[in-house]
Amino acid sequence: MSKNSTYQEIAEAIRAHDSFILLSHIRPDGDAIGSQLALGHALEEMGKTVHYINEDGLPDNLTFMVNSQKIQTPPENPLDVQVCIALDCATKPRLGENAINAAANATLWINIDHHISNPAYGNLNHIDSTSPATGQIIYQLIKSEGMPLPAATRDAIYVAVSTDTGSFQYSNTTSETYEMAAELVRLGLDVGSINAQIYDSNPYRKIELLRSLLNTLQLEEGGKVAHWELPYSVKLEYNLKPEDSEDQIDLIRGIDGVLAAAFFEELEDGKIRVSLRAKDDSFNACETAQLFGGGGHKRAAGIRMTGPIADARRKVLEVISKAIS
């Protein structure tokens, strides 16, 4: 990894230019959209022209965010901008082809991220893998360089960091994270209201999905393995979106005594996507995934394999059983 640019160098580059395109990764989450809105509103407050572009647009679950409608899908032709700032995006291709095309006129690329694997694909780069969220890096940039922190930025930073830390729970949460939250509250953040909007609102189809998954839930190996599945017909029946099934597997990984959890999802082409989760070091999700050509991390890994679902289930569970015994 090349040397990080300092916050000062990044702030100077921002001050020296007038027009910006802000990008983040495909299938954007709270940290992606939150970082775009947080930095963008600070730039607008500085008098800059800002375009907020995401390959996949704004996901439904983040439409509550102030000015979130500014997040647009890429226009057909490149925008007339001087600078592109890529946020929370570990690799350049993950910005999406059309989004990259929209930024084709930019002569300066700034890359701000917290993914350790980021190859520093910008002209200026600030990659901080000790930060739990890109939103927290944006906060530090703004505070250390005396940039404006309007209400829309304040709230967007909170959404970014809260969602990427599982509401301040994951091991990546630091004392600086909590200090930042304290400062955002002092700046007027409405904690109850914003959290109700982030966490206390679910489309009914997600509840229908959960019911459907629970009705297929099975435990194996004396309760050490939990698995459930989602046929494509159910996705059609409830008009499910790809993001609806994200993180649902955490519920069965969290069952007392479960060491390994597996989610078998039938795709439109009949292939099966398998998500694997480990509770601790007694099961290595990545090693099992690699045996089927998949990959990932020790605690979370994935496979894409041929169906039908029953065959995939049998094969994968056989390997998991051996691995944990």
Add this chain to the structure above:
Amino acid sequence: MSKNSTYQEIAEAIRAHDSFILLSHIRPDGDAIGSQLALGHALEEMGKTVHYINEDGLPDNLTFMVNSQKIQTPPENPLDVQVCIALDCATKPRLGENAINAAANATLWINIDHHISNPAYGNLNHIDSTSPATGQIIYQLIKSEGMPLPAATRDAIYVAVSTDTGSFQYSNTTSETYEMAAELVRLGLDVGSINAQIYDSNPYRKIELLRSLLNTLQLEEGGKVAHWELPYSVKLEYNLKPEDSEDQIDLIRGIDGVLAAAFFEELEDGKIRVSLRAKDDSFNACETAQLFGGGGHKRAAGIRMTGPIADARRKVLEVISKAIS
């Protein structure tokens, strides 16, 4: 309410005595047990003798807490102690008859709580209804008076405050709450580990309960009312404990478009316990509950009425429908 004692007055009283009984409310939650363990370990570090008594003992979901086995049910005869400290308990009877009897020899009562309705039943009282948790009051007492803050106290404070704020989400969360969490991390708290123990661990019977509830879920009034139910036979089948169904109703209150949620639970004696929840001010849960002799708050209220479940459901839903139309 009588005038609050200062932290200094409470700390002086603690320093002037040697033996303590620490109590909290019946059906204890994370703030009750967390406050007992937090203050108790600080007192032990000061060389005091401490008895940790709870009318209902230690709930299963908090056995992960360091030294939690010190929480005992009341002994038959009063303990030989000078001081009783009641924690997180809004009224004296809510401590439980046997627990109060265990404290009968105490000549000084200290009452520390965050419930606004607390009538200040101690000789010394510190009631702070602006604090989201009694655990946060314990933290402030310890910090302001230079009392010891050992690891067991540090972790217990975090559990108390995290559980009473819904992981730093509820509107009662203040900037001081986040600052406190930052300081606990600086003191060595393992954020990832303690949160996994608080939130990422469920007995299988709770998952079976959720599946059973979801299979009875119905929406009414074009999706403005959600309700589900739990027959007593299901409680027996899955060997459910009273705390298993707590807070599950939040899932259906959170469905987009739902204004009122109702949970109908059949009790052993055939009576029906009804829990009502409102999403916002368009439904007043307390007003509906009062029509059936129940009560509570605007957003959360309860009723106990005669069964069978189908009759109770019909009657209550009829009133809810009128209330929201």
